[in-house]
Amino acid sequence: GAVVSQHPSWVICKSGTSVKIECRSLDFQATTMFWYRQFPKQSLMLMATSNEGSKATYEQGVEKDKFLINHASLTLSTLTVTSAHPEDSSFYICSAPDRGNEQYFGPGTRLTVT
Amino acid sequence: AQSVTQPDIHITVSEGASLELRCNYSYGATPYLFWYVQSPGQGLQLLLKYFSGDTLVQGIKGFEAEFKRSQSSFNLRKPSVHWSDAAEYFCAVGARYGNKLVFGAGTILRVKS
Numbered sequence: 001g002a003v004v005s006q007h008p009s010w011v012i013c014k015s016g017t018s019v020k021i022e023c024r025s026l027d028f029q030a031t032t033m034f035w036y037r038q039f040p041k042q043s044l045m046l047m048a049t050s051n052e053g054s055k056a057t058y059e060q061g062v063e064k065d066k067f068l069i070n071h072a073s074l075t076l077s078t079l080t081v082t083s084a085h086p087e088d089s090s091f092y093i094c095s096a097p098d099r100g101n102e103q104y105f106g107p108g109t110r111l112t113v114t
Numbered sequence: 115a116q117s118v119t120q121p122d123i124h125i126t127v128s129e130g131a132s133l134e135l136r137c138n139y140s141y142g143a144t145p146y147l148f149w150y151v152q153s154p155g156q157g158l159q160l161l162l163k164y165f166s167g168d169t170l171v172q173g174i175k176g177f178e179a180e181f182k183r184s185q186s187s188f189n190l191r192k193p194s195v196h197w198s199d200a201a202e203y204f205c206a207v208g209a210r211y212g213n214k215l216v217f218g219a220g221t222i223l224r225v226k227s
Contacts, residue, residue, distance in 0.1 A: 036217075044204070044215075106157050
């Protein structure tokens with residue numbers, strides 16, 4: 001089946017720095033990708049919809065200047081957490097639907113901000 | 115507002131016993147419903163999905179779910195649980211296939227031998 005990868009799988013960064021997370025669709029093209037955030041023992045919450053060739057659509061309450069999303073190509077979307085703070089520590093998951101609208105999830109990226 | 119409720123945070127069943135995980139949804143239109151399983155270090159895996167047709171849906175790994183519109187429920191079942199089924203299970207609702215999803219809080223399944 002189709003595969004979505006994320007890189008890195010885990011990252012530790014210092015407060016105030018920025019970190020970039022990549023989401024790639026490995027064997028299909030995705031004009032849309034979704035970014036979710038999962039706090040420990042909680043559900044996945046949609047942060048934004050990444051659109052190839054246009055601006056991302058952010059959910060209410062998500063700071064677009066803090067969580068920068070770039071859909072660089074039909075197989076790559078990146079999420080950059082700018083000026084990270086400890087409260088940004090979380091598990092970030094992306095998903096991408098293929099042409100048949102079958103949706104595939106990445107394995108997630110664990111971000112820890114110290 | 116769209117929402118999904120999974121009332122059971124944890125469930126423990128004996129290996130070989132039957133399983134039912136509950137899911138209730140609130141959605142303004144006809145919902146697309148999904149069940150996913152999440153194992154540590156792995157991405158969410160789709161177990162089954164439903165939009166229309168037969169209200170009893172068969173999925174992978176021996177799972178099935180029944181859509182009950184009158185109860186706004188989409189409960190997941192398995193007749194005989196295996197130790198490898200221990201994981202976290204998420205119910206989700208969306209506007210269509212391939213669209214963004216609203217997830218329930220998840221149910222952690224523990225299987226005792």
